[in-house]
Amino acid sequence: AQSVTQLGSHVSVSEGALVLLRCNYSSSVPPYLFWYVQYPNQGLQLLLKYTTGATLVKGINGFEAEFKKSETSFHLTKPSAHMSDAAEYFCAVSARNAGGTSYGKLTFGQGTILTVHP
Amino acid sequence: EAGVVQSPRYKIIEKKQPVAFWCNPISGHNTLYWYRQNLGQGPELLIRYENEEAVDDSQLPKDRFSAERLKGVDSTLKIQPAELGDSAVYLCASSPGPPRPAFFGQGTRLTVV
Numbered sequence: 552a553q554s555v556t557q558l559g560s561h562v563s564v565s566e567g568a569l570v571l572l573r574c575n576y577s578s579s580v581p582p583y584l585f586w587y588v589q590y591p592n593q594g595l596q597l598l599l600k601y602t603t604g605a606t607l608v609k610g611i612n613g614f615e616a617e618f619k620k621s622e623t624s625f626h627l628t629k630p631s632a633h634m635s636d637a638a639e640y641f642c643a644v645s646a647r648n649a650g651g652t653s654y655g656k657l658t659f660g661q662g663t664i665l666t667v668h669p
Numbered sequence: 670e671a672g673v674v675q676s677p678r679y680k681i682i683e684k685k686q687p688v689a690f691w692c693n694p695i696s697g698h699n700t701l702y703w704y705r706q707n708l709g710q711g712p713e714l715l716i717r718y719e720n721e722e723a724v725d726d727s728q729l730p731k732d733r734f735s736a737e738r739l740k741g742v743d744s745t746l747k748i749q750p751a752e753l754g755d756s757a758v759y760l761c762a763s764s765p766g767p768p769r770p771a772f773f774g775q776g777t778r779l780t781v782v
Binding site for chain 1: 675702709710711713724725760766768771772773774775776778
């Protein structure tokens with residue numbers, strides 16, 4: 552069964568500082584991986600995704616994430632935090648079989664609330 | 670391109686009353702998801718459709734929840750009767766199909782009093 556763990560329910564950084572949000576997955580075959588952001592009273596917005604190919608993926612708003620199979624991780628980073636980055640971030644996985652076919656189920660982590668201080 | 674549309678945005682009902690949520694997915698998206706998000710938690714899948722077929726409803730509390738997706742487009746999620754513990758945000762999402770990502774609507778915030 553697929554599962555995803557986000558380490559740290561709250562992360563606080565200063566404006567201009569590095570943002571690092573951690574995500575680890577558990578799956579017998581490396582899954583498809585996604586990061587979503589949720590602003591208050593809004594739905595989830597896709598930040599970036601990893602399906603195949605380059606393990607370092609770039610997303611919107613200056614975010615990027617690196618898939619590391621050996622560490623079963625997909626951590627989200629941004630070099631310089633902005634006040635507008637304050638939101639809740641969710642890592643999600645979609646398991647697939649060894650042939651690469653997705654099972655279609657999208658499973659989310661518990662979320663990490665990012666606070667950015669001036 | 671219009672996004673996923675959900676209605677209503679907010680709903681307050683008394684316990685034991687019925688409630689229904691409506692979702693219009695992005696045009697052409699065959700996969701439709703209903704998620705429930707409790708306060709401070711990640712979304713949890715209730716049901717997933719591929720066209721008209723519910724392919725994963727293992728987490729749907731079938732004694733009180735029902736869903737339908739007629740003609741493989743719009744979908745309705747119903748709760749009858751509602752309980753206090755059903756208070757949550759109900760999110761609808763659609764996708765062209767895995768592994769392509771899902772796109773979410775703004776959600777319906779349900780409060781049961």
